[in-house]
Each structure stands twice: as structure tokens, then as C-alpha cells.
Amino acid sequence: MPSFIYITDVFCPWCFGFAPVMERLAALHSFPVRVLCGNLVDEPEQTSSMGTPRLRAFFQRLSDTTGRTLGEDFFRLLEPEHSAVMDSSRSALLMAALKKLAPGHALEQMETFQNAFYAEGLDVLSLAVQAQVAARWGVTAQDLEKALASDAVSDKARREMDEAEEILGDFVVYPTLFVKTDDGELHAVARGYAPFEDVEARIAEALSSGSSVNGVSSGACGLDGSCCLS
Secondary structure (H helix, E strand, O other), rough: OOOOEEOOOOOOOOHHHHHHHHHHHHHOOOOOEEEEEEEOOOOOOHHHHOOOHHHHHHHHHHHHHHHOOOOOOHHOOOOHHOOOEEEEHHHHHHHHHHHOOOOOOOOHHHHHHHHHHHHOOOOOOHHHHHHHOOOHOOHHHHHHHHHHOOOOHHHHHHHHHHHHHHHOEEEEEEEEEEEEOOOEEEEEEEEEOHHHHHHHHHHHHHHHHOOOOOOEOEEEOOOOOEEOOO
């Protein structure tokens, strides 16, 4: 049976924009979805660093392109007095902990925390916020804190980030979606944001012909933290 491999990041704005597309694809195909965390913010960074006029204009273009509105509380995080830390390694640790404590919901968990950050303006690296959100999957604050401190969970998070980087190779952009066909081949059907119809056409091509699909899209976040419209 084919499957999806979805490489994404809690702090990737284009991934936030792509979430409704990914949800439609997952519902339509009922393929298993393997979610791997990227490393967009490879060094801890303050949200206030995104408060420049250029990046504020970028966020407006992102909303216009994807149809997803960033919340007013998110824009508060861009102000120095309300700034929060972004760190992809810590968000990957959170995702690994939730995979252990509430398996089978990885896509929903990732998109819930992206929404918490970009729509609700929450500090998603705060343990209190993480515990509040994780409770919807029956995870207690105590169990979450224990998992986050686990060496095994930390090792799993790092291995999955390394695997994501290896799969992406030299073309490191987020989000990236692959279809893994029955022959074991990976086919890139989205590299960066793309509308549902475009991605679905590439999936159909990959499934019918087995050919490699390039899937370059209209918006992506690069490994260096840059986000652009092409």
C-alpha cells in the first residue's frame, strides 16, 4: 500500500498554510502518513526577530496565497515584550514525545501545534501550553514532562530529524511531501506550498506511472530559516 512521508516543522509558516491541503490529501487517500520533523530553526531564535516590515509583508502574502489567516495574537509574539523562543529541536522532541504517548495522531498533533503558534499566538515551547494542548489526546502533564526528559525520546527525535535531512538531500525545503509507492520508491509531490489540485495531480501521476515527480511549489521555507515566494 502506498504511504505519505511528510516532512514539516512546527515553526514553518508555509507548513501552517499547507495544513488544509494535507488534511484533504490524507482523508482522500487513506494512506498511512509518516510525519518527520525538519530543522527550520536550527538555533534558538526569538519570535521578535520576525517583526520586521519585510517579514510582516511576507506573512500577508502567505495568507493571500494559502487562504489561511495568521492570528492577531501571533503578531503580538513579534513584539519584543511578548517574544517567545523558536527552536526546531525542541519542537521535534515534543512531537516524538507525543508519538510515544498518543501514537497514531502524528499529523493531527503537528498541525495542532502549528495552529497553536500561528493562529492562536501561543508559546508552543512552554510546558504549560504543551500540556494543555496534549491533554486533548489524553496525555497528562506529568507523563508529558517525563517523556520530554527521556533519553530514548530525545534519541528518537534526533534520529527522525537526521532521517528527514537525509531524505531531503540537497533540496531542503518545508513542507515537503513524498508518496512512497509499492515498489519502495519515493516521489516528491510537493516541495513547499502548493494547492490541493496540483498536489493531487502529482500523486496520480506517481501512482499511475511510477515516474519521479518534481513537485516544486509556490512557497517554501529553507533550511537557513528563509521563507520566500517564487
